[in-house]
């Protein structure tokens with residue numbers, strides 16, 4: 001009898017504590033955010049129990065003064081919130097009822113990149129999850145400038161672009177989309193943004209050169225159309241041939257018209273000659 005009671009007690013304890021248990025789930029993969037835009041940092045409770053009565057705390061890992069958002073006693077308590085996050089965080093209280101403690105972060109900055117922890121505490125249980133936020137800042141469209149020719153007729157080009165984060169990849173591509181290797185490469189970091197400058201020398205066969213600057217999820221591209229000397233002399237020749245052909249056609253038409261008039265004249269003369277001949281011939285008959 002004692003043994004049965006004891007077993008029941010244990011079973012009761014186990015089921016009781018299981019009812020209190022939940023798991024907090026963040027994001028396995030990094031969350032990508034774009035500088036200037038908004039992002040949702042995911043945090044879900046499984047099973048999807050109501051967490052309205054619980055404490056929800058978002059903070060940054062490996063960073064002092066790291067409180068990002070605090071919800072406690074049914075209200076947002078952001079008096080100790082880090083200055084960098086002032087007025088930029090929002091916890092949807094309706095979603096809390098469905099076990100969703102995802103945080104909306106507005107006007108993302110490069111500074112926001114890093115690890116965040118979502119900590120959810122009930123009276124008898126607590127769990128947390130980590131969210132890794134990666135930020136991308138899209139810079140200015142690349143600008144290609146022509147830096148002159150070298151003695152062998154190669155064209156020196158320079159491509160520049162600024163305002164990127166993280167460090168972007170710059171590549172030159174020919175008209176077939178084949179990557180061309182840069183001659184010189186330069187990267188500068190200005191506070192949290194990168195600027196890049198690459199140069200290349202192109203020879204006559206490539207007539208369209210693209211300069212592409214890219215991050216993992218964004219890219220910008222500029223195109224320059226170069227015409228080599230040989231190509232332009234070919235073009236001049238083609239234009240000359242075309243003009244010559246058009247002139248020939250016009251000349252042909254004019255000659256034909258004149259010739260027809262001339263032929264009419266000849267015919268008139270001819271007929272007059274014939275007439276004359278007839279006239280002169282008639283008395284002979």
Ligand SMILES: *[C@@H]1O[C@H](CO)[C@@H](O)[C@H](O)[C@H]1NC(C)=O
Nearest residue numbers: 040091092095100102103104
């Ligand atoms: C959780 O809430 C956020 C808004 O705070 C919403 O964007 C997201 O879709 C919700 N997630 C789920 C799984 O409902």
Ligand SMILES: *[C@@H]1O[C@H](CO)[C@@H](O)[C@H](O)[C@H]1NC(C)=O
Nearest residue numbers: 029030031115132133134135
């Ligand atoms: C966070 O994500 C980035 C990729 O965007 C990765 O390089 C970095 O190692 C991740 N950090 C952690 C702690 O997982």
